[in-house]
Each structure stands twice: as structure tokens, then as C-alpha cells.
Amino acid sequence: MERSAMAIPKPKPLSVKNDPLHIIKTRKLTHERPATIAGPMVRYSKLPFRQVCRRYDADIVYTPMILAREFVRNPHARMADFSTNSGDSPFIVQVGTNNVADLLKFVEMVAPFCDGIGINCGCPIREQVREGIGCALIYNGELLCSMVSAVKKKYGDKLRLETKIRIHDDWDQTVKLCRDVCGAGVDWITIHGRTKNTRSSQPADFQAIRYVVDRISDKGVPVVANGDCYLLEDVQQIADLTGAHGVMAVRGVLSNPALFSGFITCPWGCIEWFWYYTLEFGGLPYQLLQHHLFCMLESMEVDRVLIKALMKIKNTTELLDWFDDHFELKRHGERGFGQAVQPPLKR
Template sequence: MSTKQITPRNPANNPLAIIKKCQELNRPVFIAGPMVRYSKLPFRSLVREYNTDIVYSPMILAREFVRNDIARLSDFTTNHSDSPLIVQVGVNNVTDLLRFVEMIHPYVDGIGINCGCPIKEQCREGIGAALMSEPDLVSSMVYAVKQKYGSKVTIETKIRIHKDLNETLAFVKKVENAGVDFITVHGRTRHTRSSQPANFDAIKLVKENVSVPVIANGDCFTLQDAYDIAKYTNCDGIMAVRGLLNNPTLFAGYPRATWGSIEKFWEYSTAYGLPYRLIQHHFSCMLDNQLNKKLYKEMMDCKNLIELLDWFDSNFHLKRSWEDGFGQSIDIQYRIERTIHI
């Protein structure tokens, strides 16, 4: 990647500047967390339209990215509107991280080290949640980046908690001392199921013991959740993941995905490109519990993009970007009146 013709990043979109701005507005920062496969450019573009302040990319494996140009082309797509953006990296050594940062930092506003992904395959590679038992390694990676780039690169660590919270406190203090700019805490351990409540007391404890900004992650499904979690933990921001996948309009206060957001996602996903099965999955999440069972099954039975678009046009008024009222409707715009049995 050449940086000669790259427009410098807007300092106002630095995550620390966004956090400060939201503090002045007396509200938490609203953040869309990293999702494997799903937080790609079309989805990032969508949530930005609904009060999301900072958006993460999916996790990118540093080792593959720095060694393989095909991986670089397939794993990371962006444009001038894709900001503020934090790219999350899966990495387990200083060398790969520094090479990754060198290649990608001109295109993003921050870099997050994944220390929380519990997927077994990732942990076997020594990345993700495996790093929670390697505080010295994580702090050395943070230190190396800050020593080389200083304030030019904003770096975050996204962690899970330990069963023994004293280990968590020791971990965050080490990365803070190494120069990390902010910390995101998922209030579950590596082995805690998502069906179990997040531990907000643990997140609150972290916030009380570090001086850098702290972002709370876990169990945010509504705008009210975001404010309640922020009030309880005193955190600087709230990260939503599953909640935003089902409802990209969450931070704008809507109780479910609006019809306008459906129209906008059609526009972004077809304009920027996204594999069909990912497009279908996004719609399955956004329209879950909004369509009756028959319509939902019909949507999921569509085999390709043309078939899915035809199905939408047959059943709904799906406006295009050049039509009046595009992206503005709240409720589903059926072509005929339907009795909805969810």
C-alpha cells in the first residue's frame, strides 16, 4: 500500500477526540463492535447513519495480512466516508503487529488488539482470548506501537474479564502503563456463554482502576440499555454488537430495524459489494420477529441476489436511492395489507 496520495485522516475523527466530544455532550460514545464477516463496509456505512459514533472492522489476522496481498484485498475495504474507523487485529507478536500497523494506519483512525475472541481456533493460534493470559506480551505490543508512532496511532485493547478480577486489574494496569489509549471490556470471561448476563460490576471495577477511557461491551440491545450501562459503570462509551446486528438503528432510539434502514442496506450492499449469503443473513437478523413465518421462510429460501430482490419488490414497496422518501419509512411497507402472525 502506498501512502503518497492518501488524504490525511481528520483529527476530529480520532477516537479520543470523539470520546472527548461525547463527554462534553454528557453522553457515552456509541460504538459498533467488530463482528466476524458482518461488520464490513456496507454495514459500517449503515450504522453511521443512525448515531453510531465509532465503527470497528471485523478482526483481521495480522500474519495473513502482512504476507498475502490477496488477504489484504479481501479482508479490508474502505472509502473516504468510512470514518471514524477502528480496525481490529488478531496478532500474537510484536513483529507482525508493527508490519500491520505500518501498512494500515493511514487508512484508519485507530487500531484495536483483539484480546477477547473466545473462538477455539483463534485461541489455539495464541490470539484473541488466549492473550488474556499473556499480559506481558500484550503490553509489549502496545509499547512497541506507541514507541514508534506515538500519538500518530491510537491503539486500543479489547479484553474479556478473568474469573479472578485481580488478574483483570493487573492486566489493564500493565497495558495502561505501556501506553494504550483506551480499553474496551467485555463483561464476560472466555468461557461465559452469551446467554449469561454480562458482569457490569467487573467493568465498573476496571473503570475505577485506570485513568484511560473505558468502553463497556455486553448486553446492549436498546438505546436505554446504553444509557443504563453507562450510568452504572461510569464508562466513557458503550459498544453494541449483537444488538446492532439485529437493529442497526439501535443508537438512534428505534426499537427495531426501520424499513428505511432495510432500503439503505440494499443500497450499500449492492453499491459496495457483499457476498449474497451475508446480505441474506443481515436481512434475516434485521427482519427477525418483524415478518410472519411464511414470509420469513420465503426470504430465507431465496437462492441468489436477483431472486431476493424480486421477492422484496413483490411483497414490499422497496424504494431506491433516487426515489422520494428513500430510507425514511419506519414501518414495513407492504404492497398489500397483511395480518401479521409472528
């Protein structure tokens, strides 16, 4: 059953199983690989999708960015933006905020249900930047450090806190920012290897991430590298190039939630699991359900005529019927459910 955020005094206890910092620091020893992380996507990292990514070897998953000012003031925003359940762990709630007061109230409301908080310092959307949210924070280190310090002063090691940043044109500015947030008490830093103005079509700059990692290593704060992770082999390559403890995929897992399990394209099992979790948990807007399925089918290289037909369907009931008409869509509990790799088209 889903749970909406309510103000409960104590954060959820951390253990070796759900402590994201422990996972990031130890995956190389326990699994001989970096930590694998499914990053935050605006609107798309909802509970059903997080569960699919977790089933396919994502160690840690994120919610979409949630705006603190709306969340703390509007109960309808809380219901729409945040849901979880007992199996949704470990996961990080990412927040967009520009002041300490909203952040502390937000953390108080979600801490009982999550394993960590991530402050978004990387969103380049103009509307957010104009309000001092997202990328604006990498140019306002004093404010960012005050927010990190306020959360850690109140919660200490009972709650993990991350900052997800982009690089500056001047890499030394990024080094200074990272050293400052380390001093403020951040548990780990995720670095997206692009600047605020770098287009997503341009390659991520892993040399820049390496430059920063080498210059903050004395702080003992692990770094997660983000950018251009589309295959399992990319995970180790990115970790080797950057020296990062973990690797985050975002666009890669949107089209292939099984990326971290080594699948080159999305396996059919993801479709069946996603349908199951969506219907089991409820609350996913139809447009998101439709677009998730579109992205996964497109990765499988399903006939474009079929995909175009999918996008014309207007509601969940018709969409489920459409899948049953064109594919052998197994239900949870049926033999072979969630195991197929190739799309089981009906001829």
C-alpha cells in the same frame, strides 16, 4: 470507490472529527451521553453495514477481526478482508495477532486508511485461543504490552490503539492487565463483561467492569463497556453502572443497526440504506447480504413464512426481485427513501 490496503508511509491525519479517542473522551460534554460504538463482528462488520450503523448515530464503528498473519502475507486475503472509502470514518480496524512483527506490518498497511487499530483480546473461539490470539492475550500480558508498546513507540499519537479484553475470574487480574497496558501506552480499553468461558446467554457483569474502571481511573485512560446493549436506554444505564466513557453494542446492532437512534426494532429505512450501500460499494459476499437482511427483518417481526422464503433464495438478483415483489423497496433518490419505519408490505 473502494480502496484495498496498500503500504503507504503515513497514517491518516487525526482531527476532532475522526479521532476516536477525542470522541470517546468528549461525547458526554458535547452530546450529553456516552460515546456510541458499533463493535466488531466476525465477517459481519463490512463497509456497507458500517455505513448503515454510522447513519443511525454510531459514533465509531469497527471492522471484523482481521488475522494479521494472513493479511500481511496474502494479497487475496487483503482484498477479501478490508475495504473502505472516504466516507468510512471514524472507524477502527480490529486485528487478531500473536506477535509484534506481524502486528507492525499489519499496522503499516492499514494505518493510511483508518482512524485506529484495535487488538482483539476477547475472541473465545478455541482455534484462535490455541494460536495465542484473542482471549489468550489476557493471560499473556507481557506479550500484549510488548505489542501495544511497539505500535505506540512507532506511531505515537498519530494513530490510536485500543485493546478489547474480557474479564478474568479474578477481577484483580483484569485490573493488573489494564494498568499494565495503560503503562504501555494504550489509548483506551474496551472491556467485555464476560469471562472467556461465560456463555453469551448469561448476563454481562457490569460490576466487574466498574471494579476495573475505579481502579485504573488514575491512569487517565478511558474505558468502553461492552455487553448486553440492545436498546438506546441500555447505553446510559450501562455507562452509569460501569463508569465507562463509551458503550459498545455488537449483537444489538446486528439485528437493529438503528439502535443508537432510539428505535426499539429495526426500521425499514435500514433495509433500504443497506441495499443501497451494498450495491453501491460491491464486494459483499451473498451469504452475508442475505443474513444481514434476515436479521433485520426478524427484528421487525415480519411474517416467518416470508423470512423462510428469503433464506431459500440463492443469489443477489433474485433476492432483490423478491424484495420488490413483497415490499415497496425505494431506491436512493426516490421520495421517502430511507425514511419508513414499518415494513411497507405489498398487499
